[in-house]
Amino acid sequence: MGSGDIGSNGSVHYSISHNDSPGAPGHYKDSDPIPSGDIGRGSNGGKNHPGTFAVRMRFPDVASATNALNAAIGTASTVPNGNGIYVTCLVPVVAPPRTDPALNPFYEINVDW
DSSP, rough: EEEEEEEEEESSEEEEEESSSSSOOEEEEEEEEOGGGGGGTTTOOOOOOOSOOOEEEOOOOHHHHHHHHHHTTTTTTGGGGGSSSEEOOOOOSSSSSOTTTOOOOOOOEEEEE
8 A cells, every 4th residue: 555645835745655564664755856937847848738747647448548537527625725626536557567667558657747
């Protein structure tokens, strides 16, 4: 079991945790000092989603993607203190496992900033 968060706060902050390990759970937390104005632009201007995080999700086919995105709309709920909404999209795991998870086809979820 695990989870992760990626967000902005003057730069990009991220935290990844997994808690199925014996003993203390694994945890990685850090930040990318990229200025907020460069998020989605890249240091050389080579990205084309300024001011946004780009989230790529892998699905087995168009129907699965359409169903998951439509279902995500139904999960919309207010962020505590009324500052926006959360939406959750379920992305299926790859089956069967690849010999190297970084090989194409790529990971199930990718976040670009």
